[in-house]
Amino acid sequence: MSPRTHIAVLGGGISGLSTAWYLARTAPSNVSISLFEGARRTGGWLHSDRVNDPKHPGGSVLLERGPRSLRPQGVSGLNTLEMVKALSLEPEPVPKTSPAAMNRFIFSRKKMHKLPSTLMGALTHPLLATKLPRAGLDLVKGSCKGDDESIQDFVTRRFGKGFSDDLISAMVHGIYAGDVSKLSVRSTFGMLYHLEKDYGSVALGLLMGGGAVETPWDLTLKEKIVKNMPELKNFVDLTSIYSFKNGIEELSRALEKDLSTNKRVTIHKESHVDKLDFDLADRNVRISIKGHNPVNVNSVISALPSPKLQNLLSNTYPELTHNPSVTVAVVNLVYESEKAQLESPGFGYLIPRSENSVVNHQGLLGVVFDSCAVPSQDSGPSRDKVLKLTAMIGGHMFDDVVAHQHQHEQEQDQDHSGASQSSSTVATKSHSNKNLESFFKDSAINAVKKHLHIDSTPEIVKVHINRDCIPQYFVGHLQRMQALDQTLRRDYDGLLAVTGAGYLGVSVNDCIKNAREVAEDVVSKLEEEDDGEAKLVGKQEAITGLERSWFL
């Protein structure tokens, strides 16, 4: 029986791989799936490297570039765990009782402070003690008049000026590497928005047990997973975060391996998709690929960054290009543990915006204590003999930091040569990139000296600049996603759906859950024909991948 319905997935990141995987698990056998991976996935934010340890022959350390752990809690956490089990991966759990689970810090006013672990803890945090009388405002303040506002405006309106400068801006650095004055409160901290809308006060709403943001689809999914895999409950109850021996990237590798053994799935590696042409009457999409013959399919699910999708379309959708993505420089530092120890073990520390002009003019977002956060990833003699730290730099401050550094370089060059630069642009650029990496390296080492009092020289230093790695949900994001939902439905009638970190959640768990939702929805639109085979048909409620934007 030859396949009659062909679905294409664009993008080889965790969202694209998960979408293809869920399609392969749920679509009837006559449906074929093509995954166009695009640029090399290993260049991405979820990449892990294993590096030989020069001081301990035979030993190796794992260096991560981006998020290094997953949370098992909530419906999205449970959903990822179910995938982990289905792929026979072995999670390395970090128990709730470990220092990494209990101690997250914020460096402010020359001191480390423990980050609160609950929203109520945040409202009564010592860093905010002087502002507490204003926090009482939350109980009497009215709700936001519009549909959205920045995190800073929300927090200032409810709790008074200054709240967002310390605690909140630091937390926003640790998840979005973003700017509290630009990010949408509704899309990033939906719980706060809903507590205010439903109870008129964040504190009151919390006391009343409110704030959960779960769609009907989430609730059904949770019920299904808990019923089918009751054994996950124990793991969730005991585990704060988990990773894998070879890092988070094990998940993408396992998905790719599983897909490559499935006869219905074709993986087009390093395929550069140029253009998408839609024929609504024939229900066909023509995919043009650089250097290859075009491929015709019945439906496309794009898991590409949204500006990349815009480049493939004839129509213009401002919603795809409104939000920028930030660049984060990641500096992995490996010290010999005999010479370098943490005073307070934990997950790491974050730097708030308010510290920026004082100690953090170099754009430091925070530092992860890797060997404490996810122990057990280093092998052989390196285990327990290294202190691994990762500094994250830039984010929303990246361009300013780079501009500042270039200006500094030019001033130094002029001082040395007494003349302005005359080298070619290319030479200047590569020279600057090298200088930039060495600047990030020095910034990271100096920050660790200053904040953690670690003076020894690191044995391994790796700098990686993750370009455009975290999409920034600016104010009005959800409304733009709702508008996009309507226009995609109108213009493509189910021939194009979208998923990925640029739309409805940046976390790995969100990306996987949203991939599942779009894949299962597309499969549910397959209609059985007289001969018993399944075919994709156009319908009033064609799938776009953005349906849940109406429930958030």
Ligand SMILES: C=Cc1c2[nH]c(c1C)Cc1[nH]c(c(CCC(=O)O)c1C)Cc1[nH]c(c(C)c1CCC(=O)O)Cc1[nH]c(c(C)c1C=C)C2
């Ligand atoms: C210092 C900067 C960063 C640190 N992690 C990230 C940045 C930019 C990236 C990141 N962190 C989280 C996410 C989303 C979830 C995911 O995909 O796993 C992303 C993209 C999770 C996260 N990290 C912190 C918090 C409070 C959260 C939310 C969920 C959770 O509680 O796990 C805090 C945090 N991040 C970093 C540090 C050093 C830190 C706390 C001390 C590093």
